[in-house]
Amino acid sequence: MSLSVALAHRLPGLDLDIAFEAPPGVTTLFGRSGAGKTTVVNAVAGLLRPDRGRIVAEGEVLCDTESGIWLPPHRRRLGYVFQEGRLFPHLSVRQNLTYGRWFAPGRRDGDDFARILDLLGIEPLLTRRPAALSGGEKQRVAIGRALLSRPRLLLMDEPLAALDEARKAEILPYLERLRDEARVPILHVSHALAEVARLATTVVAIQDGRVIRTGPAAEVLADPEAVPALGVREAGAVLTGRLAAHHDDGLSEIALTAAPLFLPRIAASVGAQVRVRIAAQDVMLALEAPRSISALNILPATVIAVRQGQGPGVVVQLRSGEDVFLARVTRRSADAMNLGPGTPCFGIVKSVAVAQSDVGRGRQP
Incomplete structure (x- = not known):
């Protein structure tokens, strides 16, 4: 209907x-x-x-x-x-x-x-x-x-x-x-x-x-142009993936299109579709793949768009495989990294930054 x-x-x-x-x-x-x-x-x-x-x-x-x-x-x-x-x-x-x-x-x-x-x-x-x-x-x-x-x-x-x-x-x-x-x-x-x-x-x-x-x-x-309605502090994207594994150290692995995502254990069966909200303010960006850092989730990405607001921050829209997500960084960082459409980079997300309330059931077939 x-x-x-x-x-x-x-x-x-x-x-x-x-x-x-x-x-x-x-x-x-x-x-x-x-x-x-x-x-x-x-x-x-x-x-x-x-x-x-x-x-x-x-x-x-x-x-x-x-x-x-x-x-x-x-x-x-x-x-x-x-x-x-x-x-x-x-x-x-x-x-x-x-x-x-x-x-x-x-x-x-x-x-x-x-x-x-x-x-x-x-x-x-x-x-x-x-x-x-x-x-x-x-x-x-x-x-x-x-x-x-x-x-x-x-x-x-x-x-x-x-x-x-x-x-x-x-x-x-x-x-x-x-x-x-x-x-x-x-x-x-x-x-x-x-x-x-x-x-x-x-x-x-x-x-x-x-x-x-x-x-x-x-x-x-995941659209920067929708941020005024969403609220800049609340901006974030939804990624849908398949629960690939539960690991012995208490983490669950979600298969995305470009890289796995590791989160604290999810109450769902292996193979289930899950939706994960990743807040833009919880994503860091790097121009080179970081090494020897504690963050487990490093998503290879390409910048789609950069939206500047009235304050000192910008919202960066990124594509990783078939997934699109947002990062919120300072304008100074965006300028120093020369971020613009087409810039290759890496999105870094701490596993513990994603709350359990931000993980839900994906639309089941």
Whole structure:
């Protein structure tokens, strides 16, 4: 299923004018707070009427201000997961889930119910009330309730924003499974780059109410021109590789296209596809292959582009085999090394610089 969105809406302090196409998979609207992400999702859900706009989902027009078409929210067949679970406190988990099934078109399938319980790992919670659930458990139940309504599109507005780091680590693997196994397209909102790097298949980078870049996640996150929306301190790229080996010294080896990447042990089976976010500020550059250094990851690369900002730093885009990543260095270093398009160099990444939260499940075939 595809989603086409084009809308303009004036808000206090923001003049929103956005258009994008969302292919199957997880399309993430990414940008800083106040960029207009939630306004877009609310317009898709029918919770906000844009001043001008046309929204089409699976060939059906949900909104067309020029033609006067406006489908009310209950006729759009969309599931919405908010920042908080918004479960009914007086109902058990089972009752909250079966409430969602009442809105499913056609017959209610017991096999579908069992599949979603397994997908989200919530079968042990069925008899509990929401007050007895952790934040991550509430969100998983809320997602299950939305999926059981059999939506044609799932909307997720910063589903992890209200959770602490431990709860985020708990729920992210379930969201990765949801991306790969649920077969429901997802429009996802976030301003947390680590979350986007692990989940998104497509990224729509938004700044001040405008789309500045859209495309596959690996391309957008590694594009220096998207850095203003990402934030220079948060800039980084996503590399996808195959888990090649677990070594006895506690390191896991990931096969990339030009060189292996060694990271602290990854909780995945050998042969699995994994996604790794490498922050630009954790990459050092050298013009010659370094020797006798502690860093294990030395990626041969060629400079694609150099982007200078207002401060003393520059963002360097590099290609290593078929992989593209970023490095953030000072302008003085870039000038001293004479970095420019075509410059051969080496990207150096410390194994311990990559946090466990930056390593996730790759899109499984």
